[in-house]
Amino acid sequence: xxxxxxxxxxxxxxxxxxxxxxxxxxxxxxxxxxxxxxxxxxxxxxxxxxxxxxxxxxxxxxxxxxxxxxxxxxxxxxxxxxxxxxxxxxxxxxxxxxxxxxxxxxxxxxxxxxxxxxxxxxxxxxxxxxxxxxxxxxxxxxxxxxxxxxxxxxxxxxxxxxxxxxxxxxxxxxxxxxxxxxxxxxxxxxxxxxxxxxxxxxxxxxxxxxxxxxxxxxxxxxxxxxxxxxxxxxxxxxxxxxxxxxxxxxxxxxxxxxxxxxxxxxxxxxxxxxxxxxxxxxxxxxxxxxxxxxxxxxxxxxxxxxxxxxxxxxxxxxxxxxxxxxxxxxxxxxxxxxxxxxxxxxxxxxxxxxxxxxxxxxxxxxxxxxxxxxxxxxxxxxxxxxxxxxxxxxxxxxxxxxxxxxxxxxxxxxxxxxxxxxxxxxxxxxxxxxxxxxxxxxxxxxxxxxxxxxxxxxxxxxxxxxxxxxxxxx
Amino acid sequence: xxxxxxxxxxxxxxxxxxxxxxxxxxxxxxxxxxxxxxxxxxxxxxxxxxxxxxxxxxxxxxxxxxxxxxxxxxxxxxxxxxxxxxxxxxxxxxxxxxxxxxxxxxxxxxxxxxxxxxxxxxxxxxxxxxxxxxxxxxxxxxxxxxxxxxxxxxxxxxxxxxxxxxxxxxxxxxxxxxxxxxxxxxxxxxxxxxxxxxxxxxxxxxxxxxxxxxxxxxxxxxxxxxxxxxxxxxxxxxxxxxxxxxxxxxxxxxxxxxxxxxxxxxxxxxxxxxxxxxxxxxxxxxxxxxxxxxxxxxxxxxxxxxxxxxxxxxxxxxxxxxxxxxxxxxxxxxxxxxxxxxxxxxxxxxxxxxxxxxxxxxxxxxxxxxxxxxxxxxxxxxxxxxxxxxxxxxxxxxxxxxxxxxxxxxxxxxxxxxxxxxxxxxxxxxxxxxxxxxxxxxxxxxxxxxxxxxxxxxxxxxxxxxxxxxxxxx
Numbered sequence: 044x045x046x047x048x049x050x051x052x053x054x055x056x057x058x059x060x061x062x063x064x065x066x067x068x069x070x071x072x073x074x075x076x077x078x079x080x081x082x083x084x085x086x087x088x089x090x091x092x093x094x095x096x097x098x099x100x101x102x103x104x105x106x107x108x109x110x111x112x113x114x115x116x117x118x119x120x121x122x123x124x125x126x127x128x129x130x131x132x133x134x135x136x137x138x139x140x141x142x143x144x145x146x147x148x149x150x151x152x153x154x155x156x157x158x159x160x161x162x163x164x165x166x167x168x169x170x171x172x173x174x175x176x177x178x179x180x181x182x183x184x185x186x187x188x189x190x191x192x193x194x195x196x197x198x199x200x201x202x203x204x205x206x207x208x209x210x211x212x213x214x215x216x217x218x219x220x221x222x223x224x225x226x227x228x229x230x231x232x233x234x235x236x237x238x239x240x241x242x243x244x245x246x247x248x249x250x251x252x253x254x255x256x257x258x259x260x261x262x263x264x265x266x267x268x269x270x271x272x273x274x275x276x277x278x279x280x281x282x283x284x285x286x287x288x289x290x291x292x293x294x295x296x297x298x299x300x301x302x303x304x305x306x307x308x309x310x311x312x313x314x315x316x317x318x319x320x321x322x323x324x325x326x327x328x329x330x331x332x333x334x335x336x337x338x339x340x341x342x343x344x345x346x347x348x349x350x351x352x353x354x355x356x357x358x359x360x361x362x363x364x365x366x367x368x369x370x371x372x373x374x375x376x377x378x379x380x381x382x383x384x385x386x387x388x389x390x391x392x393x394x395x396x397x398x399x400x401x402x403x404x405x406x407x408x409x410x411x412x413x414x415x416x417x418x419x420x421x422x423x424x425x426x427x428x429x430x431x432x433x434x435x436x437x438x439x440x441x442x443x444x445x446x447x448x449x450x451x452x453x454x455x456x457x458x459x460x461x462x463x464x465x466x467x468x469x470x471x472x473x474x475x476x477x478x479x480x481x482x483x484x485x486x487x488x489x490x491x492x493x494x495x496x497x498x499x500x501x502x503x504x505x506x507x508x509x510x511x512x513x514x515x516x517x
Numbered sequence: 518x519x520x521x522x523x524x525x526x527x528x529x530x531x532x533x534x535x536x537x538x539x540x541x542x543x544x545x546x547x548x549x550x551x552x553x554x555x556x557x558x559x560x561x562x563x564x565x566x567x568x569x570x571x572x573x574x575x576x577x578x579x580x581x582x583x584x585x586x587x588x589x590x591x592x593x594x595x596x597x598x599x600x601x602x603x604x605x606x607x608x609x610x611x612x613x614x615x616x617x618x619x620x621x622x623x624x625x626x627x628x629x630x631x632x633x634x635x636x637x638x639x640x641x642x643x644x645x646x647x648x649x650x651x652x653x654x655x656x657x658x659x660x661x662x663x664x665x666x667x668x669x670x671x672x673x674x675x676x677x678x679x680x681x682x683x684x685x686x687x688x689x690x691x692x693x694x695x696x697x698x699x700x701x702x703x704x705x706x707x708x709x710x711x712x713x714x715x716x717x718x719x720x721x722x723x724x725x726x727x728x729x730x731x732x733x734x735x736x737x738x739x740x741x742x743x744x745x746x747x748x749x750x751x752x753x754x755x756x757x758x759x760x761x762x763x764x765x766x767x768x769x770x771x772x773x774x775x776x777x778x779x780x781x782x783x784x785x786x787x788x789x790x791x792x793x794x795x796x797x798x799x800x801x802x803x804x805x806x807x808x809x810x811x812x813x814x815x816x817x818x819x820x821x822x823x824x825x826x827x828x829x830x831x832x833x834x835x836x837x838x839x840x841x842x843x844x845x846x847x848x849x850x851x852x853x854x855x856x857x858x859x860x861x862x863x864x865x866x867x868x869x870x871x872x873x874x875x876x877x878x879x880x881x882x883x884x885x886x887x888x889x890x891x892x893x894x895x896x897x898x899x900x901x902x903x904x905x906x907x908x909x910x911x912x913x914x915x916x917x918x919x920x921x922x923x924x925x926x927x928x929x930x931x932x933x934x935x936x937x938x939x940x941x942x943x944x945x946x947x948x949x950x951x952x953x954x955x956x957x958x959x960x961x962x963x964x965x966x967x968x969x970x971x972x973x974x975x976x977x978x979x980x981x982x983x984x985x986x987x988x989x990x991x
Contacts, residue, residue, distance in 0.1 A: 102755045105632030113631075157587075158579030158808070161947060249723055250807070250947040274950040278808070281576045281951075333724070334632070334752070473635060473724040476748040477755075 070419035072427075076501050080427055080494050083352050087490035093348020094482055096124060097341055101334040101477045109328040109371030110142035110302035117327050121307045121343075121368055128351055130309035130366070138381035140371045141262035142302030143167055144331065146295035148269060150240075153177065153289050156282055162240070162269040163252040163332060164294045165224060166374055167259035169267045171238070175293030176267070178237050182283050186223040189230045198235035201290060202227065205276055210246045214401060214463040220244040224270070225258045232265040238292050239268040242276035247468040250274050254330050255471045256374055262298035269294060304328070304370040306378045309347075311354040313363035313500065320389075321499045322365045322396040322454075323350065323492060324445050326372035333475030337466065341480055341488075342399035343368050349492035353500070360500035362394060369445045372400070379445040383452065393454045395499045395506050398443035399492065402470070404462035405484045406491045410436030412456045416508035424457070424495045431490055436460065455506035459491050544893035546901075550975050554901055554968050557826050561964035567822020568956055570598060571815055575808040575951045583802040583845030584616035584776035591801050595781045595817075595842055602825055604783035604840070612855035614845045615736035616776030617641055618805065620769035622743060624714075627651065627763050630756055634749045636714070637726040637806060638768045639698060640848055641738035645712070649767030650741070652711050656757050660697040663704045672709035675764060676701065679750055684720045688875060688937040694718040698744070699732045706739040712766050713742040716750035721942040724748050728804050729945045730848055736772035743768060778802070778844040780852045783821075785828040787837035787974065794863075795973045796839045796870040796928075797824065797966060798919050800846035807949030811940065815954055815962075816873035817842050823966035827974070834974035836868060843919045846874070853919040857926065867928045869973045869980050872917035873966065876944070878936035879958045880965045884910030886930045890982035898931070898969045905961055905968075910934065929980035933965050 072080065100120065107117040118135050125133045143166055150160040178201045183189040185206045204227050208220035227239040243253035252272040257264045269292065271279060282288045307327055313319065325342030329335020350366045369378030383390070409428050411421035418438060425435045441447065442456035450456045462484075469475045499506070546554065574594065581591040592609050599607045617640055624634040652675045657663040659680045678701050682694035701713040717727035726746040731738045743766065745753060756762045781801055787793065799816030803809020824840045843852030857864070883902050885895035892912060899909045915921065916930030924930045936958075943949045973980070 098755070102752060103630050103759065105626075105630070105752075116631075152579075156577050156579070157590075248952060249725065250950060251723065251725065274948070274952050277952055278576060278579075278950070281572070285577065474748070476724060476752070478722060478748050478751055 070423045070504070072423060072498065072502070076498065079356065080497055083493040083497055084431065084490045086352055087349065087493045088486050090348045090486045090489045092128065092351045093344040093489045094485055096347045097336060097344035097480065098477055099124065100343065101336045101340045105334045106331045107327065107329050107335060108144060108331040109374040109377065110140045110304050111144060114304060114328050114370060118305055118307050118370070121327060125307070125309040125347070128347070130350070130354065131312040133309040135305040135307055136381065136385055137303065137305040138377060139301040140304045140374065140377040142299040143262045143374070144297050146297055147293060149293045150269065151291045152282060153291050160275045160279065160290070161250050161252055161272045162275070163254045164296065165254060165268045165270060166256040167262065167264035168257070168269060168294055168296060169263055170296045171267045171292055171294050175291040176237055177289060177291045180279065180283060180288045180290055182280065186226050186230060189227070192234050195235045197231060200236050201238045201240055201292065202231035202234070202236045203240045203279060205242045205280055207242060208244055208246055208467065210464050212407070212462055212464050213460060214466065217244065217467060221255065224255050228257050228264045228266040228268040236266065239266050241270050243270040243272055245273065245467050245470070245472065248273055251472045251474055253471045254332055261300065267292060267294045304377060306370050306382055307368040309366045311350055311364040312359060314359040314361050316361040316503055317363050318392055319362040320365050320393045321362050321496055322367055322393055322446070322449070323496055324367040324369055324396070324398040325400060326378065326445055327368040328371050328373055330373055330471050332471065332473040334477065335475060336477045337402040337475050337479055338470050339372070339400045341403035341485060345399045345485065345488045345492055348489040349496055352493045353497050360497060361503055362500040364496055364500055372445055376444055379448050383448040390449065390452050390454060393449060395457065396442060396446040396449045396454050397457045397459065397492070397495070398446045399488065400443050400445065401461040401463050402466040403480045403485045403488065404464070404466065405487050406431070406433050406459045407462050408434050408436040408460040410440035410458040410460065411438050412440040412442065412450060413438060413506040414455070414508035417504065417506045420504045420506060424498060427494050427498065428491055431487055433491060453507070457495060461488065544897045544978070546897060546972065546976070550972065553830065554971055557967040557971055558905065558964045560826055561823065561967045562960050564822045564960045564963045566602065566825045567818040567963045568959055570821045571810060571818035571954065572951055573598065574817065575810045575814045579808045580805045581801065581803050581809060582618060582805040583848040583851065584614045584778050585618060588778060588802050588844065592779055592781050592844070595801060599781070599783040599821070602821070604824070604828065605786040607783040609779040609781055610855065610859055611777065611779040612851060613775040614778045614848065614851040616773040617736045617848070618771050620771055621767065623767045624743065625765045626756060627765050634753065634764070635724050635726055635746045636743040636749070637728045638770065639728060639742045639744060640730040641733035641736065642731070642742045642768055642770060643737055643740055644770045645741045645766055645768050649765040650711055651763060651765045654753065654757060654762045654764055656754065660700050660704060663701070666708050669709045671705060674710050675712045675714055675766065676705035676708070676710045677714045677753060679716045679754055681716065682718055682720055682941065684938050686881070686936055686938050687934060688940065691718065691941060695729065698729050702731050702738045702740040702742040710740065713740050715744050717744040717746055719747070719941050719944070719946065722747055725946045725948055727945045728806055735774065741766060741768045778851060780844050780856055781842040783840045785824055785838040786833060788833040788835050790835040790977055791837050792866055793836040794839050794867045795836050795970055796841055796867055796920070796923070797970055798841040798843055798870070798872040799874060800844070800852065800919055801842040802845050802847055804847055804945050806945065806947040807943070808951065809949060810951045811876040811949050811953055812944050813846070813874045815877035815959060819873045819959065819962045819966055822963040823970055826967045827971050834971060835977055836974040838970055838974055846919055850918055853922050857922040864923065864926050864928060867923060869931065870916060870920040870923045870928050871931045871933065871966070871969070872920045873962065874917050874919065875935040875937050876940040877954045877959045877962065878940065879961050880905070880907050880933045881936050882910040882934040883907050884914035884932040884934060885912050886914040886916065886924060887912060887980045888929070888982035891978065891980045894978045894980060898972060901968050901972065902965055905964055907965060927981070931969060935962065
């Protein structure tokens with residue numbers, strides 16, 4: 044794959060050098076499209092619609108856990124909001140999911156150093172007995188160390204993985220850190236443990252634990268499992284330096300095999316290419332601790348704001364713009380999979396997909412995942428975005444969690460990469476609230492989405508031409 | 518008072534100008550004392566004892582609410598720690614206090630916008646009925662606005678004061694903000710309200726509410742009362758912009774008229790002036806949400822670290838250095854008042870008092886409150902501290918909350934003012950934990966305390982000479 048891209052790069056370079064008809068010439072924007080795009084960007088930088096959408100969603104609904112009555116209320120809310128914005132064909136596409144919710148959670152060191160620890164249960168945690176289970180703590184630096192422990196060495200104990208997460212602009216630190224969240228309970232159960240504690244996946248120094256899903260079949264994982272806040276993980280480590288530590292862990296949960304969820308969909312109807320779809324998405328659900336402002340209210344505000352600007356143009360775009368507010372992303376990409384199931388027959392009509400699900404930081408890079416013969420279209424988009432401070436990315440875009448399934452089915456995608464350095468200070472914590480959104484950075488996002496979405500809809504370009512070049516990464 | 522200080526300043530200036538025998542000449546340090554002070558400073562900047570004291574206290578005991586079994590455990594812990602450090606006459610001076618503790622707390626918006634709010638009960642809050650009380654919210658910008666409301670206008674409602682606090686280096690923003698915490702319940706009760714909510718006193722943007730005491734006689738105040746985190750106060754305000762808001766507030770408390778508390782005291786025995794006391798203090802208790810690292814584990818580590826350096830000198834200091842770890846400061850300065858009662862007969866033997874209770878930020882200013890004829894001693898102390906980055910303060914030192922009672926009784930005090938710009942990001946919240954202490958700034962504090970304490974003990978100077986010049990402010 045790398046080889047093919049390398050050759051393509053040489054060919055593209057040669058085309059420019061020898062003055063042969065280049066892809067870039069093929070892909071010039073018409074003066075009309077260029078002017079409209081410029082106007083959309085200017086308007087987006089003054090966006091009120093998108094920002095209001097996030098404010099209203101996070102204020103009027105608040106937290107909206109996948110499968111919960113709160114998420115159901117969010118669907119009704121979103122339907123009303125999108126209808127009021129005069130989108131076309133606003134609708135809910137229903138599906139069901141295995142449902143899990145916390146009902147109580149606490150942890151307390153017992154014995155001579157008795158004290159409370161701040162924890163939050165992981166999505167899929169089993170319940171402990173009422174009143175908690177009591178067990179000694181065994182600490183591991185990493186998930187790998189836990190996996191390398193002797194069989195049965197944790198019989199009757201609580202495994203504690205203290206692995207840290209580090210800040211990165213592109214969020215790559217999360218991919219590493221999240222493995223311990225997913226895998227702790229399974230690995231601990233294999234060694235005979237009765238529960239699992241992890242240092243929160245997250246990058247802030249506050250006593251603010253970070254929830255998120257663990258590996259599970261159906262609603263429940265292997266063990267009771269919870270995340271300690273960073274300072275509490277430090278505290279537990281300091282206590283373990285002084286001798287054995289026994290903890291009472293008390294977690295209550297409710298769950299169901301099938302709870303209602305759904306994708307909320309709204310469109311800007313196309314004109315002569317109406318059956319061709321440019322999909323821009325986000326997810327409507329959130330974790331239960333915060334109000335899901337950065338994850339992913341902001342993403343929904345960004346795509347709704349961008350689509351609304353295009354809807355308000357004097358003329359309909361040629362292709363249809365489909366805004367998808369996915370349901371139940373956090374708890375297992377259920378909305379994404381339902382969409383792929385429900386639209387399996389016309390995925391070839393999906394001409395481009397993009398997703399905003401990484402907070403509200405400025406977009407700093409624009410990646411594509413187009414067919415080789417469509418690279419020149421990527422170049423045009425990148426040129427348009429340069430004045431917004433967006434650098435040129437490669438052609439290995441992953442797209443994002445909810446549209447990964449589309450990319451894998453051959454739909455061309457782009458990744459407008461947001462600056463995520465601070466994202467994991469808030470993500471999945473109580474602190475994910477509206478005040479954390481920087482309006483200026485948010486509006487730059489709306490501008491980027493409005494620009495590439497309009498270009499994709501209005502030019503009618505084929506981003507496939509040949510198959511997309513790389514499977515990218517989620 | 519200002520007038521007197523002004524004249525003194527002129528006189529001091531004249532003395533230098535005309536070359537008359539100046540107070541500064543009177544107050545030169547002997548070469549031996551100067552050299553020992555320099556050595557103490559150098560050693561303090563490498564302090565391990567003080568920092569270890571805070572780490573151990575906050576790790577092994579954790580939170581230690583005044584009057585609670587946790588505070589009792591802290592006294593035992595501190596006695597052991599101080600004895601191990603070989604202090605003289607280590608002891609507990611007992612007293613009792615009215616006791617209050619939270620047992621449960623939650624708040625939830627009910628109705629169409631149902632969602633949880635993050636709160637914490639204020640010290641002295643009354644309980645609500647089990648399961649909570651439900652009432653409409655009435656918002657006020659300030660405590661004054663609430664006080665100005667019509668009589669009975671809040672009948673059956675919950676008052677909400679949204680007043681903000683702003684960052685200041687000297688903590689003066691706290692004095693303003695704390696009035697609403699103290700006064701909300703009384704003012705609300707007068708208007709017929711059933712409960713009181715305030716925006717947290719504090720300066721951070723996190724979903725981390727800030728507890729603290731409210732006005733009360735005995736253990737309980739006038740109403741159930743709680744603080745919302747900043748983002749939750751914003752959320753409530755946004756909801757109120759959209760229409761009436763009804764909240765379920767559920768607070769459980771336990772309380773007692775008399776619970777055991779105590780001051781832990783340790784000394785460095787003096788030599789020829791043994792019965793004269795230099796008192797350096799802190800408070801041992803903390804609020805229950807954090808581990809009391811900045812408030813006031815750090816203060817205890819600073820004074821213990823400084824005293825230990827002096828205790829380890831080859832020769833005893835001339836005067837006795839008394840380290841007082843006050844009990845039950847947070848819940849009403851009970852330790853300070855007990856100390857004044859129990860030592861009322863020998864307050865004239867208290868030659869100087871100082872207190873560290875403002876976190877672990879660098880000391881940026883050194884204020885005194887000495888008799889006019891002793892100002893030259895203040896000048897010497899300030900000169901010694903200048904190389905530590907400490908600027909020269911005035912002679913209107915307040916001393917601090919626990920030694921205010923001593924100052925009012927005529928004991929000379931100093932205020933080594935810590936940089937408190939970030940203090941209220943953590944103070945009284947779950948986030949007041951050991952990781953928030955900057956070791957370098959902490960050690961500068963130890964150096965300052967070691968220096969002025971040693972000078973005061975070893976010179977035998979009389980800081981009273983005449984009465985202290987100003988009542989200062991707490």
